[in-house]
Amino acid sequence: MTRDTVTARVLRKDLHPRGGISHRVTEGVSRILFLLFACVSILSVLTIVLFLLVQGVPALSEIGVTEFLFGSEWRPSADIYGVLTMVVGSLSVTAGAIIAGVPLALLTAIFLARFCPAPFYRVLKPVLRLMAGIPSVVYGFFGLTVIVPILYNVFGSGKGILSASVLLGMMILPTVAEVSENALRAVPGSYYEGALALGATPEAGVFSVVLPAARPGVSAAIVLGIGRAIGEATAVVMVAGNQPVLPDGLLSGVRTLTANIVLEMSYAADLHLGALIATGIVLFVFVLLTNVALAALRHTGRQK
Amino acid sequence: MKTAIGGAAVRRVTGKCAGLQRRALAHPGSVILRMLVYGAGILTAALCLFLVGTVLVRGIPALKPxxxxxxxxxxxxxxxxxxxxxxxxxxxxxxxxxxxxxxxxxxxxxxxxxxxxxxxxxxxxxxxxxxxxxxxxxxxxxxxxxxxxxxxxxxxxxxxxxxxxxxxxxxxxxxxxxxxxxxxxxxxxxxxxxxxxxxxxxxxxxxxxxxxxxxxxxxxxxxxxxxxxxxxxxxxxxxxxxxxxxxxxxxxxxxxxxxxxxxxxxxxxxxxxxxxxxxxxxxxxxxxxxxxxxxxxxxx
Missing domain, CATH: 1.10.3720.10 (MetI-like)
Known part of the structure; x- marks a missing residue:
């Protein structure tokens, strides 16, 4: 709002004292240039949406929307394309990631925001940042060579929903923890002090007063985690098993929407390629839903 | 007088210790929550160290010209x-x-x-x-x-x-x-x-x-x-x-x-x-x- 000072208003009308012709031309040209740069993002999004739709929708109508969405068989060799197994796969590993990662992330966020001794904070915080910065392919490789063998030794089956969930849980942990920590820190200190004054223990004050007050921010963190988990491709491909079948348990292998694209793009053509693009459209819709939820949560957070 | 003051100080100190004990007994939930929160912080750090450690331990010996x-x-x-x-x-x-x-x-x-x-x-x-x-x-x-x-x-x-x-x-x-x-x-x-x-x-x-x-x-x-x-x-x-x-x-x-x-x-x-x-x-x-x-x- 400070931008709406007299200076800004003068500038908007281009009433600047040094308003010679050449000066005005450079100012005008640069304004248009900046505007063009700004349009790049908008054009990119439009092109992406357009390309996916134009190339995916014909395949979708050839296969049949219901057959595609609710068909549980994916056999490109016979031109049978149903993505139900992958929708279930994506949803189950995402749910698993939330169950595995969010409780730990929230408790870590509470620890960081309220209980962490300063020396430990200086260690834990960079550690979390590093964890967020490690490439997903390294996570995938770690999952493949550490998590999968452990699960194999314990349960007799390695790659599947469980391994993917644990790995994705680890991957979303730093993001969810950091965003939640910020949300917890944004709660006014008076809330906590009020709770203590009313006789609450510090723990009770945090869990029953501060945490509920930070709910929009914490929910946004979780939705952010959901978006990450559902969109992750590389790491999931390496540990989920990738069988396009309906899972019958935590240990059964699944193929996610992202994995389907990554696995088959290299040799897909014609209707097969179209079906993969349509898979991308389904993924896009899921991601868009999480984006809308995120925007709504941010909005309520701001109103508070 | 002196002993009375000393007695008060002792009573205050013992009272504090007893208060802590009482809190643990009266609010077991709070103690559990605190342990959970500390455990989560330590577990998160351990997870990251485990990840980094595994990569280093298995990767560094594999580095060759x-x-x-x-x-x-x-x-x-x-x-x-x-x-x-x-x-x-x-x-x-x-x-x-x-x-x-x-x-x-x-x-x-x-x-x-x-x-x-x-x-x-x-x-x-x-x-x-x-x-x-x-x-x-x-x-x-x-x-x-x-x-x-x-x-x-x-x-x-x-x-x-x-x-x-x-x-x-x-x-x-x-x-x-x-x-x-x-x-x-x-x-x-x-x-x-x-x-x-x-x-x-x-x-x-x-x-x-x-x-x-x-x-x-x-x-x-x-x-x-x-x-x-x-x-x-x-x-x-x-x-x-x-x-x-x-x-x-x-x-x-x-x-x-x-x-x-x-x-x-x-x-x-x-x-x-x-x-x-x-x-x-x-x-x-x-x-x-x-x-x-x-x-x-x-x-x-």
């Missing part, structure tokens, strides 16, 4: 060409994305009026781009650059796909950095007779530099770690580094992915993971340093 040979084939599995490809990818992507990202941020903060329809459209576009999974960028890059433009698997297709991925990061961080420049800077510049363009380049952007660099560092992190968007745009070809923009080339992360995909030895893959980890640590340290600098600059 042949992994850094100039030519990569099934015998050497050298990662050096991939390292060079990664550096080329970083350079070219930033070369294109930086002017666009900075220009957008400058337009948003210094030129556009807040309520304009274009601005809200732009914000929506940036948010959408930011939320898209990289595999969709890869799909799009494949359809547009590789197929429709007929470039085939090429560094350029990878670069342009990566530009789309890092653009929202650059725009957001630059916008934040520019907004944190105090208005007095602008007013001072205008009062000295500078035009808007000169103010942007001579006053605002230099003042916002640490924040902008922070965004650049974040972007480099995205580029180094990216796989899903590059497999089908820049391709997985590798033999030796050519620098050819229209030729295919795998980055280091894609190299690790390809080692897995081709079912080759895990020790070479772990060695590659070590180098990726080094990249991540350096990028992280740089980013910490820059945010620290930024905080110091506007702390007053």
């Amino acid at each position: 042949s992994l850094f040979a100039f030519t990569s084939n099934s015998e050497t599995l050298s990662m050096l060409p991939s390292v060079f490809n990664t550096l080329e990818m970083i350079f070219l992507t930033l070369l294109i994305a930086l002017p666009v990202g900075l220009g957008t941020a400058v337009y948003l903060t210094e030129y556009a009026s807040r309520a304009s329809r274009l601005v809200s459209l732009l914000r929506m576009a940036v948010e959408t781009l930011q939320g898209l999974p990289s595999v969709l960028f890869g799909l799009f890059g494949y359809l547009l650059f590789v197929t429709a433009f007929g470039w085939g698997y090429s560094m350029m297709a990878g670069v342009l796909t990566l530009v789309l991925i890092i653009l929202p990061v650059l725009i957001r961080t630059a916008e934040e950095a520019i907004l944190s420049v105090p208005d007095s800077y602008r007013e001072g510049s205008y009062a000295l007779g500078a035009g808007r363009l000169r103010t942007v380049f001579r006053v605002i952007l230099p003042a916002a530099l640490p924040g902008i660099l922070g965004g650049v560092v974040l972007s480099v992190g995205r580029i180094v770690g990216e796989t899903a968007a590059l497999i089908f745009t820049a391709g997985t070809a590798v033999s030796y580094f050519t620098g050819d923009v229209m030729g295919a080339g795998r980055t280091l992360a894609v190299h690790l992915y390809a080692l897995w995909n081709e079912g080759l030895s895990t020790s070479e893959a772990y060695a590659t993971a070590v180098i990726l980890l080094v990249f991540a640590v350096v990028i992280n340290a740089l980013s910490e340093y820059l945010t620290g600098k930024l905080r110091k600059r506007y702390a007053e």
Whole structure:
């Protein structure tokens, strides 16, 4: 709002004292240039949406929307394309990631925001940042060579929903923890002090007063985690098993929407390629839903 | 008198200890919660150390000179060409994305009026781009650059796909950095007779530099770690580094992915993971340093 000072208003009308012709031309040209740069993002999004739709929708109508969405068989060799197994796969590993990662992330966020001794904070915080910065392919490789063998030794089956969930849980942990920590820190200190004054223990004050007050921010963190988990491709491909079948348990292998694209793009053509693009459209819709939820949560957070 | 005071002090101290004990008995829930919270913090740190430790312990012994040979084939599995490809990818992507990202941020903060329809459209576009999974960028890059433009698997297709991925990061961080420049800077510049363009380049952007660099560092992190968007745009070809923009080339992360995909030895893959980890640590340290600098600059 400070931008709406007299200076800004003068500038908007281009009433600047040094308003010679050449000066005005450079100012005008640069304004248009900046505007063009700004349009790049908008054009990119439009092109992406357009390309996916134009190339995916014909395949979708050839296969049949219901057959595609609710068909549980994916056999490109016979031109049978149903993505139900992958929708279930994506949803189950995402749910698993939330169950595995969010409780730990929230408790870590509470620890960081309220209980962490300063020396430990200086260690834990960079550690979390590093964890967020490690490439997903390294996570995938770690999952493949550490998590999968452990699960194999314990349960007799390695790659599947469980391994993917644990790995994705680890991957979303730093993001969810950091965003939640910020949300917890944004709660006014008076809330906590009020709770203590009313006789609450510090723990009770945090869990029953501060945490509920930070709910929009914490929910946004979780939705952010959901978006990450559902969109992750590389790491999931390496540990989920990738069988396009309906899972019958935590240990059964699944193929996610992202994995389907990554696995088959290299040799897909014609209707097969179209079906993969349509898979991308389904993924896009899921991601868009999480984006809308995120925007709504941010909005309520701001109103508070 | 003396003993009475001493007695009071003792009573106070014992009272405190008893209070703690009483609290544990009266509020077992609080004690459990506290233990849970501390346990979570320790477990999170342990998880990360376990991840990093595993990569280092298995990867460092696997590092051998042949992994850094100039030519990569099934015998050497050298990662050096991939390292060079990664550096080329970083350079070219930033070369294109930086002017666009900075220009957008400058337009948003210094030129556009807040309520304009274009601005809200732009914000929506940036948010959408930011939320898209990289595999969709890869799909799009494949359809547009590789197929429709007929470039085939090429560094350029990878670069342009990566530009789309890092653009929202650059725009957001630059916008934040520019907004944190105090208005007095602008007013001072205008009062000295500078035009808007000169103010942007001579006053605002230099003042916002640490924040902008922070965004650049974040972007480099995205580029180094990216796989899903590059497999089908820049391709997985590798033999030796050519620098050819229209030729295919795998980055280091894609190299690790390809080692897995081709079912080759895990020790070479772990060695590659070590180098990726080094990249991540350096990028992280740089980013910490820059945010620290930024905080110091506007702390007053």
